[in-house]
Amino acid sequence: MSTMLQESKHWSSGKWQVKEGKADEFVDRWREFLTWTKEANEGFLGARLIRDLRNPDSFVSFAAWRDLDSMRAWQGSAEFGKRFDAVHALCEDMQSGGYELVADI
Numbered sequence: 001m002s003t004m005l006q007e008s009k010h011w012s013s014g015k016w017q018v019k020e021g022k023a024d025e026f027v028d029r030w031r032e033f034l035t036w037t038k039e040a041n042e043g044f045l046g047a048r049l050i051r052d053l054r055n056p057d058s059f060v061s062f063a064a065w066r067d068l069d070s071m072r073a074w075q076g077s078a079e080f081g082k083r084f085d086a087v088h089a090l091c092e093d094m095q096s097g098g099y100e101l102v103a104d105i
Contacts, residue, residue: 008045008064010071014096016059022090023057029087030061036083037063043070071098 018026027049034047047063065071074080075098088094 007066009101010065010068011062011099011101012065012071012075012096013060013062013099014094016061016087016091017093018057018059018091020057023051026059026087026090029090030059033083033087034061034063036079037074040077040079041070041074043067044074068098068100 016026016030030049034049037044037047043066045064045066047061049059049061052058052060065074
């Protein structure tokens with residue numbers, strides 16, 4: 001089991017429906033966003049971006065956090081909106097949320 005999974009009890013997640021023809025650019029911007037997240041947020045443990053095998057313009061991301069306060073500080077930071085918006089601009093739809101671990105196998 002990865003360290004991210006072992007340590008995290010709090011997660012942020014997004015379901016991204018990317019505009020047709022924009023998937024590669026989306027992945028690049030998502031990487032930039034999460035690289036900044038890693039460098040600027042001490043409580044960030046790691047993130048993954050996965051792609052739907054049947055719909056290559058559909059992605060799910062999840063990021064692991066040390067604690068709820070770290071995740072909320074990230075979302076409330078002045079830089080967050082600007083960086084998030086750069087990724088979101090490439091999407092037709094996006095749904096996100098914060099989650100807590102309730103079961104682990």
